[in-house]
Amino acid sequence: MQLCRLDHTNTSTAKDILSVQCPAYKEESKIIGFDGIPYLNDNIDTIRLSQETFIGCYDHHLLGFIAYEKREQHYQITRLCVVPTHFRKGVASRLVDHILTTSKSGPIHVQTGSLNTPAIDLYRRFGFVHDYISEAEPGVWLQCLVRH
Numbered sequence: 001m002q003l004c005r006l007d008h009t010n011t012s013t014a015k016d017i018l019s020v021q022c023p024a025y026k027e028e029s030k031i032i033g034f035d036g037i038p039y040l041n042d043n044i045d046t047i048r049l050s051q052e053t054f055i056g057c058y059d060h061h062l063l064g065f066i067a068y069e070k071r072e073q074h075y076q077i078t079r080l081c082v083v084p085t086h087f088r089k090g091v092a093s094r095l096v097d098h099i100l101t102t103s104k105s106g107p108i109h110v111q112t113g114s115l116n117t118p119a120i121d122l123y124r125r126f127g128f129v130h131d132y133i134s135e136a137e138p139g140v141w142l143q144c145l146v147r148h
Contacts, residue, residue: 001091003098006054006065014047016062017054017081024064024081032113034140039079052078055098057091066095068108074146075103077110080119087118096126100147107148114141123147 064082
């Protein structure tokens with residue numbers, strides 16, 4: 001598996017990102033019991049216009065990616081997606097490890113559905129701790145984690 005920065009402004013790359021993102025978030029929506037995850041509404045244009053940095057994991061094709069934003073005082077992981085056929089095969093771990101080893105300074109924040117135990121467990125293995133819980137929609141809770 002090879003990691004590289006993705007040029008999400010490229011239409012073909014944006015299509016590849018969506019081909020991973022859509023099935024990944026559909027699986028998360030099943031886990032958390034909520035099909036209104038905003039990223040499920042993304043299209044090629046919303047990906048291309050994003051201000052995020054995208055890092056992809058390849059093995060002949062895109063297996064997963066992580067996206068983040070550098071904010072004033074911290075990094076914010078905004079997306080972590082893996083094709084469902086590669087869940088629990090180390091793709092997400094490689095991507096999170098990459099962010100941790102390449103981020104310059106400041107804490108790293110991430111949010112995921114409070115019922116998304118696999119994601120929460122992954123982040124905890126990398127030293128993320130509970131920060132706070134927020135209600136995204138009535139009855140839909142997000143676990144907010146941070147790593148200092």
